[in-house]
Amino acid sequence: MNKVAIVGTGQTKFSKDERDVEKLLFESASNCIQSVNNYDSNDIDGVLVSTNNNSKYLGAILSETLGIRPKISHSIEHLCSSGTNAIISAYAYISSGLSDMVLVSGVESATNPGQVLEWDRSRGNLEHPIYWGSMLTKSHKRKFQTTEEELAIVSAKNHKHAMDNPFAYSNEPRTISEVMNSKQITDDLRILDCSRSCSGSSSILLASEEKAKIFSDQPIEITGIGQKTTSASFTKNILGEIESTRIAADLAYKMAKIEAKQIDVAEVHDAFSVCELMAISELGLTSNEKSGEFVRDLFNTENRMINPRGGLIGAGHPLGATGISQTIEITNQLQGKSDKRQISNAKIGLIHNMSAAGTSSSIMVLKN
């Protein structure tokens, strides 16, 4: 199997504005192409688009607008983790030798059909994610004595990080008390505990190890991948757990030959505040009981180890682009290019992206 590295990255600003997906895709892909050395459109032999948008043939459309005639071109949809699924597909094409260099571009418009899974009849008419978000939050409070303040710290921390992310949808600081006093959506969710759907695009270029040095002075290798889908229905989840994340993390650590304690920086899927607490526990960085304390300590010491770009809560959640933006952040961190957000001496980074209440998780480990 060929080794695979990230050689280029590009993003658009995330925003609440309704924007045309084809234009957004072109913008982030163009930024990505401009970030690499010695670019030649003939070198890209794969173009993958991740999105929940219903527009057709986006892989071919993006290829044509960029003047690329790839061997492989198609779209990938897997709800909120479409982005990492597309990157992992690109990895598989390159590692198998079917492709040498793949452009992966994720995109979403602010109003997109990926927010509701109509197939899941077990949700009845309570199909919006706030209902499962409330169940997970209430259950975490009940089982692990998690406090309202600990949940608010996740959001305050991630909003604070997002202030230094020029691509984030929110650049507003939010204090713990502002989060705690923000509008109650349900008894267990405040508006500032929720990530918000928005428009945006992000792109990444992957290449085989052999080609990577031509295009980047600092290629970042993908050393571990773990994925697991446990169901599609939210109601098949065990409350208080994200089983898919635990299994995917184990697979990713084994492949990368690392342990959780070696991770220097991680982007985790904070769809709601409680998801960050659950994710860091399932990833083995702490326990469920201590997850609130863990995040409080990060906040108090201004340690940006978890969600340095602001996570989904701070940066926004354009579904198809999210996993790619998470991967770009970890890439930049390992390249030492994260400016104010930089974690000093970061060597190993992790991306955690999930779908539909954690029924599916995708995890990648990157090394510099």
Added chain:
Amino acid sequence: MTFFEDQLKEGVFQICYCKNCNDTIWPPKEICHKCHNRTDWKKSTNLGKIMEFSKRESTYFGLIEIDDGIRVLGDILSSSIPEIGQSVRMSVSFNSKPHYSFLVENN
């Protein structure tokens, strides 16, 4: 509309199961995912227990487990704060999407 949805419209929650495997199939499917034989139907007892709950505006809602381990999200009708494990009685309807609601017993 599927048989399941049609029956919800009549106020009946039909449980899909496989006679061959003695397994409940949820969400309902015409074919068993294990043996691939045609599945069968039986009416729910409409009795369940509260697994978790929260409240939106003035309405409680929650995750309820009914017959054979089937779990659904629905509204909980209760004059007092619900409790985990509390017994509930389900009523159902269908209007472009399923609607499950649960009355707390001895409320």
